[in-house]
Amino acid sequence: MQKLSNSSVAALLSEMASLLELEGGDYFRVRAYQKAAQIIAGLPEEAVSLPQVRLTGIRGIGKGIASHLARIAVSGTFPELEEMRRKVPRGLLELLGVEGIGPRRARLLYDRLGVDSVAKLKEKALAGELRELEGFGPKVEENIKASVASPSAGTTERTLWWEALRLAEALLPRVAELGGEKPAYAGSLRRGRETVGDIDMVCCGRMDGTLIAKFSRLPEVLRVLAAGETRASVVLRSGLQCDLRVVPEASYGAALSYFTGSKEHNVRLRERALKRGLTLSEYGLFRLKDKGRKRPVASRTEEDVYRALGLDYIPPELREAGGEIELAARGALPRLVEMGDIKGDFHNHTSLSDGADSMRDMLAAAGGLGLEWTFLGDHSSSLGVARGLDFKAYEKSRGELVALSAELGVAAARSIEMEVDRNGALEFPAEEIGRVDLVVAAVHSALKREPQRRLLEAMKNPCSDIIAHASGRQLGRRDPAPLDYDELFAAAAASGTAFEINGQPERQDLSDVAARRARDAGVKIALTTDAHSAAQLAYLRQSLTVARRAGLTRKDVLNSLSFGEIREWVRSRRAKAGRLASAKGRDLKSRG
DNA sequence: GCCGTTTTCGGCCCGACTGTTTTCAGTCG
Numbered sequence: 188m189q190k191l192s193n194s195s196v197a198a199l200l201s202e203m204a205s206l207l208e209l210e211g212g213d214y215f216r217v218r219a220y221q222k223a224a225q226i227i228a229g230l231p232e233e234a235v236s237l238p239q240v241r242l243t244g245i246r247g248i249g250k251g252i253a254s255h256l257a258r259i260a261v262s263g264t265f266p267e268l269e270e271m272r273r274k275v276p277r278g279l280l281e282l283l284g285v286e287g288i289g290p291r292r293a294r295l296l297y298d299r300l301g302v303d304s305v306a307k308l309k310e311k312a313l314a315g316e317l318r319e320l321e322g323f324g325p326k327v328e329e330n331i332k333a334s335v336a337s338p339s340a341g342t343t344e345r346t347l348w349w350e351a352l353r354l355a356e357a358l359l360p361r362v363a364e365l366g367g368e369k370p371a372y373a374g375s376l377r378r379g380r381e382t383v384g385d386i387d388m389v390c391c392g393r394m395d396g397t398l399i400a401k402f403s404r405l406p407e408v409l410r411v412l413a414a415g416e417t418r419a420s421v422v423l424r425s426g427l428q429c430d431l432r433v434v435p436e437a438s439y440g441a442a443l444s445y446f447t448g449s450k451e452h453n454v455r456l457r458e459r460a461l462k463r464g465l466t467l468s469e470y471g472l473f474r475l476k477d478k479g480r481k482r483p484v485a486s487r488t489e490e491d492v493y494r495a496l497g498l499d500y501i502p503p504e505l506r507e508a509g510g511e512i513e514l515a516a517r518g519a520l521p522r523l524v525e526m527g528d529i530k531g532d533f534h535n536h537t538s539l540s541d542g543a544d545s546m547r548d549m550l551a552a553a554g555g556l557g558l559e560w561t562f563l564g565d566h567s568s569s570l571g572v573a574r575g576l577d578f579k580a581y582e583k584s585r586g587e588l589v590a591l592s593a594e595l596g597v598a599a600a601r602s603i604e605m606e607v608d609r610n611g612a613l614e615f616p617a618e619e620i621g622r623v624d625l626v627v628a629a630v631h632s633a634l635k636r637e638p639q640r641r642l643l644e645a646m647k648n649p650c651s652d653i654i655a656h657a658s659g660r661q662l663g664r665r666d667p668a669p670l671d672y673d674e675l676f677a678a679a680a681a682s683g684t685a686f687e688i689n690g691q692p693e694r695q696d697l698s699d700v701a702a703r704r705a706r707d708a709g710v711k712i713a714l715t716t717d718a719h720s721a722a723q724l725a726y727l728r729q730s731l732t733v734a735r736r737a738g739l740t741r742k743d744v745l746n747s748l749s750f751g752e753i754r755e756w757v758r759s760r761r762a763k764a765g766r767l768a769s770a771k772g773r774d775l776k777s778r779g
Numbered sequence: 780g781c782c783g784t785t786t787t788c789g790g791c792c793c794g795a796c797t798g799t800t801t802t803c804a805g806t807c808g
Contacts (some may be wrong), residue, residue, distance in 0.1 A: 215791055219780035249781050287797090289806050322805075323808090326798055387808085412782055413807090415796050420807080430808075432795090445793095450808080468793060 191235045193227050196259055199268060200224035200252070202280070206271040208290040209279050223252045224449055229507055229700075235260035247451075266489035278303035286334035286412065287327065295320055309335045333410065346427050347384035347662060349692035349729050352376060353426055355386050358407065362431065365401045367392045369439060373446035377503045379732035381662060381695050385428035387446045391436045395566055401429050438470045440488035445469035451508035459512070472496070486497050504735040521740050528741040529727055530749065531560040533602055533653060534627045534687060534715035539584055540565035540574050542721040546588055550595050552721035560598035560750035562625050563588060567605045567614045576603065578619040585624070598750040600624035604655060609636060611644020613651065620650045625757055627687065627715075629655035638668040641673055646684050649764035653713050654679070656689040656696040664693065672701055682767060683760035685711040685745055688737075690730030691723075702737035712737075713745045 204220035207213075226247045227234045234242070235256055242253040258265040281304055288308075296302040299320055300311055311317055312335065317328040355372040363369040367390035371377075374387030392398045395418040403414045403421060412420040417433045434442040445453060446469065453467075458630040460467040464475050471486025472495050485495035493500050498515040502523055505511040514520045529765030536542035537549050544552070546563050553561040565584070566575035575586065585601045592599040602625035606614045613620060613628060620626060628651040630641055638659065645651050657675070679686060686705050689696045694717065697705060702712055714730035716723055734744060741747040748756065 213780085216780050218791080223780080251780050287806070291805060322799070324799060330797090337795070385808090413796050418795055420796085446808085448808090450792095454792065461792090466792090470794095 191233075191259060191263065193234050194236050196256065197224040197228035199259060199264065200227065200255070203268050203271060205280055205290075206268075206275045209275050209283075209294060209739045211290070211294065219247075220252075222247045222451065225449075226508070227256075228507055232472060238741055276303050281305050282308060285331065287330050292323075295322075305335060339678070345384050347382055348376065348380060348691040348695075348727070348732070350384045350425075351386055351427060354423065354427060354429075355388065356493050357388070358388065358429065360563065361405060361407070362388065362390055362402065363596075365405075367402075367431075367433065367725055368436070371443060373443055374448060374630055375622075376462075376582070377447050378449065378506055379504045379736050381698070381733075385422075385430060386698075388429065389439070389442050389446050390433055391439055394433050394435065398433055399431065415454050425670050432469075434469065436487075438486050440490070440492050441467070441471040441483070441486040442469045442524045444489045444492050445597070447503050447506060449507050450473065452506040452512070455508055455512050456496060457621060463496070465495075467496075485501075502735065503737065504732065507736075521738050523735045524731065524739050524741045524744050524747065526728065526731060528747040529558070529714060529731060531558050531562065531598075531753070532633070532718070532724060532727060533562045533564070533603060533713045533745070534655060534689070535562075535564050535567055535718035535724065536604075537563055537584075539580070540576060541719060546584065547591055547595075548721045549718070549724070550591055550597055550599055552724050553599075554595055556724055556727070558597065558724075560600075560753070562600050562602035563627075564602035564604055564627065567603050575606075576621075578615055581623065583608075591627050592608040600750075600754070602627055604629050605651075606631060607641055607645045609641070611641035611647075613645060613648050617650075620648070621761070623650070624754075625652050626650045627653045627655045630659065631706060639670055641680055642670075646675075646678050646682050649682070649761050649766060649768055651682070651684050651764075652760065653685045653687050653715075655687050656691075656694050656717070658685060658696050658698070658701070660696055660698075662695065667696070667698075672704050673708070676705050676710050679705070680709040682764045683711075684764070685713045687713045687715045688726075688727035688730045688733045690714065690716045690733075692726070692729055695729065695733050697733070697737075699733050699736035702739065706737065706739055706743045712743055 200220050201224040204224065208217045226245060239253050242248050242256060243250060255265040276297060279293050279297055282288050282296065285305060285308065291605055300316060302308050302311055312328055312332045317323050317331060318325045344360065355376055359370045370388060372386060372388050375383045376386055394417050399414050399416065399419045402419050403411045408421045409421050409727050410422040412422065419431045421429055422428050432442065432446060436529045453655040457467045460472060465472050465484060466475055471483030473480045473483055473491055485491035490500050498512065499518055499520050501511050501515050501520065535549065537546045538544055549563055568575040568577040581601065582605060588599055588601055603623050604627045607628050607630045630638055630644045642654060642657065658721065660667035686697055688702055705712060712734065714727060714734055716726040716730065718724045718726060745753065
């Protein structure tokens, strides 16, 4: 049976929270469901397959939610949710997606005007009927009209991390030009989430509204949602929402930490503060006795705030309330892999197959990024759409690369993204594949056809050095294949095969959760760009970000090795995998 | 619904902004 993913379980709990909210249920009960949904979405293991005692051991999950999960595991839903679905009119959930409409207004709209869809809402707004409702007025009606008319209305579409990062990095200097000091992005963007819902920015500067007013008038801004003295909330021309918050210089660290979150991480920090007779807000950490909040215990830098709470500095990528606070308290946080540890790339494409740039341009770009070495790759021949290379073409290009490497002063070797066929066999025959510098094994065609078995089969080939984009997912476009990672990683640990974290922004595959499990199973990770142009070698940063979220250190990733060490790693792992394969072969023969 | 060295009841993070108010509710992050 197909297992229920944590994200679909989380969606059910979120829906329950929204329905309760619409029903006017207890706020804290609503919060409890939201919190549980968030926790489960970030769990490294399948929530529905965990025993009850394990579940209730997780903070934020009690008997109630655990029993819902048990029901979900069997029937895909739980009775209380079905009950609420019957009670609350369909379509009210949809209204919650509209800016400026929360549970109260949604309820009022339904009760008084029979509004039960965004379409009907639009109709009533255009007819000018909304302003008649108490607490609505003409302004609210205008705002609703505007938000229903905008292209992103009603959708919960999120933006890929990389795209949001580029937008934010373009905006930061603009904020600085307006007089904002130390502008920085925060929120889920800074935490490196796969996708982000909006861009949060913080800066210091004048808190009289002038900076906010100027920001709201930037040409990049399509629409202003709110603009006060210290905060602006706008929709950018790209469609992405962006919030800017201006804080006093002395509060900068507290504010940065506060707006970086996650929400749950912040709640834990505040609880920790309270236990120490302190209170934490975006303005700083204060003694509870200091009623006027005049003299912060810490506030200037994030490091100060964490230190004052008895914690080591927690890198943003780990701030998801996934046990990082406990580790920080014990001084046991991992030292996350950094850009400086990354010496090269393994998987990319040149103009010899489907890349845009020549081997020379790719190698020069790698050198320009400060890489010590790199593999330059291409598809193997059977992937027709990508004009792949056969062994002869591989050998010829390899000779050219050796010359280029000497000329440009960047150590280099050749990799092939080798097709795994329907039976799990690699494309090149054994006598050829053994002479390929590095083999990145990948499933592209017939993705739905037994991906698990094919990957396991592929790893029996001693030359499967790295497995590419294992799940095959493309964020927002294609769901991940349902893989049993425990089984895959156990096989990979035995054969010494590494898994990549593919840095294409829509792939990010392995995911952070899967990469953590791979590391725990003893599997090495390769950070790769899968670049199809020289510019895309920058995707190393995307791959690195996923690795950091997974809690990986430099020892966990192959990219930190020197070129000589990498070549030796390939040689020795193939030798070991070869011995393993032939031992298994003998074993089968003797039994047969 | 969750949680507990103030533990089985009674709390539950906190502030900004807007619009419609005449002191505040609703929404958002």
